[in-house]
Amino acid sequence: MSQTLWNRTLTWSGAVRRSVSRVGWPATDKDRAAAMISSLFLHIHPARVSRHVLKPAYTCALGLIAGVLFVVLSVTGLALMLYYVPYPPEAYRSMKDLQFVVTFGIVLRNMHRWSAHAMVMVVFLHMCRVFWTGSYKPPREFNWVVGVLLLLLTLGLSFTGYLLPWDQLAFWAITVGTNIAAYAPVVGDQVKFLLLGGHVIGPMTLLRFYVLHCVMLPLAMLLLISLHVWRVRKDGLSGAEVHAPAAEEVAGVFPPSTKTYGLMALSKRPRTSVEARDPNDDVFAWPQLLYRELLVALAVSVALHVVSLVFMAPLEEMADPTRTPNPAKAPWYFLGLQELVHYSALVGGVIVPTLLVLALLVVPYFDRGKAGAGQWFAPERRVANAVFTTLAVIFAGLTIIGTLFRGPNWAWVWPWK
Amino acid sequence: MTNDRVPPGSVAEKPERPDRVRRSMFVIGCIGIGAATAGFLAATVRFLVPNVLYEPSRRFGIGPPTVFPPGAVTFLPDRRLYVFNGADGFYSISSVCTHLGCNVKRGGPGFECPCHGSQFDENGQVVQGPATKALAWYALSLSPHAQLVVDLDQPVNPEFRLRA
Ligand code: HEM
Ligand code: FES
Numbered sequence A: 001m002s003q004t005l006w007n008r009t010l011t012w013s014g015a016v017r018r019s020v021s022r023v024g025w026p027a028t029d030k031d032r033a034a035a036m037i038s039s040l041f042l043h044i045h046p047a048r049v050s051r052h053v054l055k056p057a058y059t060c061a062l063g064l065i066a067g068v069l070f071v072v073l074s075v076t077g078l079a080l081m082l083y084y085v086p087y088p089p090e091a092y093r094s095m096k097d098l099q100f101v102v103t104f105g106i107v108l109r110n111m112h113r114w115s116a117h118a119m120v121m122v123v124f125l126h127m128c129r130v131f132w133t134g135s136y137k138p139p140r141e142f143n144w145v146v147g148v149l150l151l152l153l154t155l156g157l158s159f160t161g162y163l164l165p166w167d168q169l170a171f172w173a174i175t176v177g178t179n180i181a182a183y184a185p186v187v188g189d190q191v192k193f194l195l196l197g198g199h200v201i202g203p204m205t206l207l208r209f210y211v212l213h214c215v216m217l218p219l220a221m222l223l224l225i226s227l228h229v230w231r232v233r234k235d236g237l238s239g240a241e242v243h244a245p246a247a248e249e250v251a252g253v254f255p256p257s258t259k260t261y262g263l264m265a266l267s268k269r270p271r272t273s274v275e276a277r278d279p280n281d282d283v284f285a286w287p288q289l290l291y292r293e294l295l296v297a298l299a300v301s302v303a304l305h306v307v308s309l310v311f312m313a314p315l316e317e318m319a320d321p322t323r324t325p326n327p328a329k330a331p332w333y334f335l336g337l338q339e340l341v342h343y344s345a346l347v348g349g350v351i352v353p354t355l356l357v358l359a360l361l362v363v364p365y366f367d368r369g370k371a372g373a374g375q376w377f378a379p380e381r382r383v384a385n386a387v388f389t390t391l392a393v394i395f396a397g398l399t400i401i402g403t404l405f406r407g408p409n410w411a412w413v414w415p416w417k
Numbered sequence B: 001m002t003n004d005r006v007p008p009g010s011v012a013e014k015p016e017r018p019d020r021v022r023r024s025m026f027v028i029g030c031i032g033i034g035a036a037t038a039g040f041l042a043a044t045v046r047f048l049v050p051n052v053l054y055e056p057s058r059r060f061g062i063g064p065p066t067v068f069p070p071g072a073v074t075f076l077p078d079r080r081l082y083v084f085n086g087a088d089g090f091y092s093i094s095s096v097c098t099h100l101g102c103n104v105k106r107g108g109p110g111f112e113c114p115c116h117g118s119q120f121d122e123n124g125q126v127v128q129g130p131a132t133k134a135l136a137w138y139a140l141s142l143s144p145h146a147q148l149v150v151d152l153d154q155p156v157n158p159e160f161r162l163r164a
Helices: A002-020 A029-038 A062-081 A090-100 A105-132 A141-163 A168-181 A188-196 A203-235 A247-253 A262-266 A285-310 A332-341 A345-366 A379-404 B020-048
Strands: A048-050 A282-284 B059-061 B073-076 B081-086 B089-094 B105-107 B110-112 B119-121 B126-128 B137-142 B148-156
Touching: A029 A282, A029 A285, A048 A285, A062 A105, A062 A203, A062 A285, A090 A105, A105 A141, A105 A285, A105 A379, A141 A168, A141 A203, A141 A332, A141 A345, A168 A188, A168 A332, A168 A345, A188 A203, A282 A285, A332 A345, A332 A379, B089 B137
Parallel strands: none
Antiparallel strands: A048 A282, B059 B148, B073 B081, B081 B089, B105 B110, B110 B119, B119 B126, B137 B148
16 A cells, blocks of 8 residues: 555656656766757757867856856846845945845845956956957857957946945946046937936936846846857857868768768858767767866855955945045946046047947958967967957056056055055 | 749749839838837937936025125035135136046146046136046026026136126
8 A cells, every 4th residue: 555655656756857857867978968959958058069178278268157157146136136225325225234234235245246346357358268269260250249249248237336336436436437428429428418317426327227237238148148158059169170180080980971961951050061070079068068167157156255255345435426535436447448538538438449349349350361260379360469469468557557556636656555 | 932832834933023012012111110110219219318307406596695705715515616706706617527527626726636637727727637628617697586596507608707
């Protein structure tokens, strides 16, 4: 009697499990490959990947880390929204509440803040990696363009988030930032008016920045990240074709395929032919890729927790439009621009950033030769890499000067004095 | 148009002459949808422009002339404004730096900005960049109740004086 009841329960629970996931925990390579393809969450991976792709020194996992940070920011951000009131002066008080009243509120706030800073840095480094490995070469030109848009979205999210604490830091950083926008020719003043929802930074501005920061920009980001990752999946990661053995080498080893690949006839994407790829160079994505990814996500998570438990996110006095702190600085990633703006607002605030973004957007359509794609600092790409590196170093240098070497009245100071 | 089920040589195979009416209806439809889209975009932009501003009025009283001692400069932090009671009348200069909007302080040749070091003379003219525009001057007037009134929507030249 009890035996049958037990068996029935087992059958029933098995049926429930199967309704959730059609296959059991995959035990063989074949099952795991099938799972990679059939699961919504896993199918952004191929079933097999080139060994080359797995080398941490190739991608430095930077795109992956950016993705992990986006998830962390979304989760912590949603939690913060439960206590945050987007209206001054309550906005500032809710930050104080999060710090001193809400249990674990401060950890969440720190984590959100430090992840945001880290994301700007990581996305920038990811872009550098992609450039230095020539990974924007055909067929990946458009994914580079999507990437540039993601970089702009990352900056936009950081900037709109910066106002929300409604402290002095926030208020004056946004004052300086939105006044830079006003230097844009013709539409500058109107853009500033729309952004602020008025002439001065006030409740309307906070509400606009809040909606942009919490809804519009994250949704746009989610959409573009999906497109970005989808295209990485479709094109495969760069570099695999460079490291694939030459077709003649493989030809003698593997019999020519007689299979007709029905769907592949439809796929327009350029790829090396199936026969030319050495199957021995490929490994199964589960476990080889999947476990590495989980490890990176775990490491990022641990690092963020440690940092957030040790370092407090800054919160100054409540925003006071009548008192300008000296010096008033934009968020650090805009301090390179502010340093330029110190010489000329039009050049530093409008002309240089516009030209930089335009140059980034069109670079894959001008630098089209495929030579040197898929490897770090390929000698064939000496000129392109030199130009990019020079610009990146100048930009980083200006940012460091603006952050550390500028004191009251934007005069030069030594950070260790 | 080809269709497997239609035998060769039948009506469908003949090259069709474009139907004038259908084509022009199509063009009219496209123009209509295009215009509607443009209108929709314009409406969206207009929607973003607030009609009522919940911010301090741009025209406000700052008290009777007598509260400003002759020959002195008074800073009104809430209004971000310097009010002068000079020998030849009243005038007011904005404390909003024309570079990027910080508050200028009295000092140097007249005014100094803490943010990027711009300097302005007593009349708000640029002495040293990065600011390129002079500080704004705003019109003063006397209300029927003998109050000084500033109008931020009415910029004036540095010759402006109000005799009161
Ligand atoms: C929110 C920001 C971003 C996220 C989450 C993201 C995510 C990713 C991921 C997960 C990959 C797979 C390879 C890897 O891990 O490195 C990747 C590749 C790539 N990314 Fe991004 N990315 C972002 C921003 C950018 C930017 C700013 C650029 C360039 C301007 C860019 C251009 C590319 C290109 C061209 C590839 C293909 C590289 C290859 O095949 O080797 N991405 N991205
Ligand atoms: S805001 Fe005054 S010098 Fe920049």
